[in-house]
Amino acid sequence: MHHRRPRRTGAPPARAQSLGSNKANENLRAGAIDFGSTAGTPALLARANGTPLKTVDVYSQPEWSSLVVAKGSKLDSVEDLKGKKVAVTKGTDPYFCLLQALQTEGLDASDITVVNLQHPDGKTALERGQVDAWAGLDPYLSQSQIDNGSKLIYCNLDFNSYGFLNVSEKFLDAHPDLVQVVVDSYEKARAWIEKNPQAAEKILADTAKIEPAVAAQQLTERTRLDISPVPGAAQTKVLERIAPLLVSEHLVADAKDVGQALDTLYAPQFARKAAAS
Structure with a gap:
């Protein structure tokens, strides 16, 4: 930005x-x-x-925020994030998208471990296996999907x-x-x-x-x-x-x-x- x-x-x-x-x-x-x-x-x-x-x-x-997991991850849904480590930048749109997504499954931030990282660092953490999921932001999100095969598990235009x-x-x-x-x-x-x-x-x-x-x-x-x-x-x-x-x-x-x-x-x-x- x-x-x-x-x-x-x-x-x-x-x-x-x-x-x-x-x-x-x-x-x-x-x-x-x-x-x-x-x-x-x-x-x-x-x-x-x-x-x-x-x-x-x-x-x-924009639909610039989504939830992704690393290539080969067995996580497939928001519900699967319970008890997992999720990278996100607090105070940004991906953070609020994450909170809204959790609400759809009756969860909140206390049900996961929030790892507060700036957007590019969240991408790196996901790809290195340091977190289970990442609430990402473009262009880093698209980069991770296209270059590293990261898998989209949740997106919602209305949550952006x-x-x-x-x-x-x-x-x-x-x-x-x-x-x-x-x-x-x-x-x-x-x-x-x-x-x-x-x-x-x-x-x-x-x-x-x-x-x-x-x-x-x-x-x-x-x-x-x-x-x-x-x-x-x-x-x-x-x-x-x-x-x-x-x-x-x-x-x-x-x-x-x-x-x-x-x-x-x-x-x-x-x-x-x-x-x-």
Whole structure:
């Protein structure tokens, strides 16, 4: 996931890559970045815990999180994970996908051993046999499947939250014109990718240094781009379903904090203007 700082005083924008939504939110909270792209649930969690961010654009509906086991594993279902070690990055979409998947079988995090690792380290741990399963994230997930034969045991598009572009409230208040520039850029890029998927796959493969097949699976097969960029009811529906988990897993102090965060999370005017242009 990337964080972007728009052009200021003639200087080019700086861009940095993080290892997950949790790191992007840490950098936003610290003031190290002005924009951070994350999954929706981590954005809500960050705001509920005091990070002054606003979601200004919804850039995709991805199926980027799934549960996988190593090639040759005898585990075939979520139910089989009981008592097993599962790698996952806490505070990210794969973590919340894992919790929701466990709920489908009447389980929760206490029924497994959660091994908290950043996404690439979770992939390595799975492939080295150090954990029994991994709640993974693309492109690492696709890499593990394509290159190492890792086996998908559970996926559910509805358990993934959307791709959110967030901005610090301080920057939004000071530079709404630049926020609009960034949102416009995201929307132009999204429209271009929809029209030029193969070219976009090549850019992703070259930039991320991944195999073309991995880029194609992530971008074309697992990412829906034909959605409204305006944050609103569709995202709220997903986040309201996940919100109780933030409380039950003691990730927030009070349920009221989650409700207040969700009520004030969106700044939809920028995406609305971009979509209309």
